[in-house]
Amino acid sequence: MRPLISRPSGNITVMPVIYSSIRFDATNLLASCLGKNVGIPVKRLDMLDSIKSSLYKSPDWEYEKEWRLINTNNILDSHPHLKYAPVGIYYGAQISDINKKILRRIAFEKGLAEFEMYIDKSSSDYEMKIRPLSFK
Template sequence: MEEKKWRNEFFDNYFKIEVDDEQKWLDCKNQHLTKIFQYTRVKHAKTLILDDLMYLREIKDLNDPFEGDLLYDLDEFYKNPIKNPSLDKSDIKNIFHEANKSMKERVYIACFADKNNITPMWNHYSDGHEGICIEYDLNDDKLLKQIFFPIAYVNENRNKEILRKLYNGADYGKLTIETFSNKSIEWEYEQEWRIIIPKGTNNMFNIIWKDNKPYIKFLKPRSIYLGYKIDERDAYFIKKLCEIRDIPVYRMIKDNSSFNLTYIPYEE
């Protein structure tokens, strides 16, 4: 099943109000969730490589201005017979805004991709190819897989269905996950996976605070990939960190036969 198709089918089926084959779609998700990559800057290397700590972000810190937004048609909800007749359109708009804002403040996010050679990702998240990309193996970690979800890249109409579900009695916890598992199709190149952790719940992962920032204990990296423009001093620094934990290091290079990046073992 091609990448976009299975992601959107998972999104459309797993998040139905009534799902008869929920486990089928969780199994589908986990079959695709074998290894993931995080693009990042060199300054974060020590925490990720030596400490196995993964930084958790809040929605307001992400770069998509529509991140976590629930779209709606105001006229549609204003005409809804269950509305309070004392509310005008501006009241309803404020209610939606505050509800959405509250939802955004209740989760932590960590973002990943499913490939190590996505050129825009290197440019946007790995310091213009001067950073690194870290590979993690998720094959045997059933516990961690439970909080990983693929992002579906959808149109406005599919997003608008989420708020309608709230009025139709959808499970709020699952609705929260659905809210942060979709983005505009213009972000499709990222092929993103993300960890979604509700704040203030008795979840399976303890939040670790370091320098006033939230982290979770994560996995030992499987491999490290150096950006093809990385400074040699930074490359040497990364190599020495990886030697401590016996982690292989590769360097990204341009594939001269295509518009793709590939990699080779890093040699000092």
């Protein structure tokens, strides 16, 4: 007789989903993935961030009481991969001069398009506008 539930093989771990109204902040994970794709090393501050990002879900789904199978094989040595590399940078309206200078140099070296976000002060709405930047 076969068991109804089989034990996960290898380095597969069963973990409960975390239902939270606060989203997991995967900013550093995304930055390190994108950096890797364009050849710029970005230090990962949390080596378990890829696992954590897989476990968070809105409390709207809490009724599911979901568990997930997570492959922990070489988790500390591996790095998540994105299939896409960035093609452009959008500078926020309040970016600091130093950060913009650093990113502009990277954009030039990598051939990335650049865009600037701004608020049209002559307009009555608060809508963000976008304008392309050229290399100077």
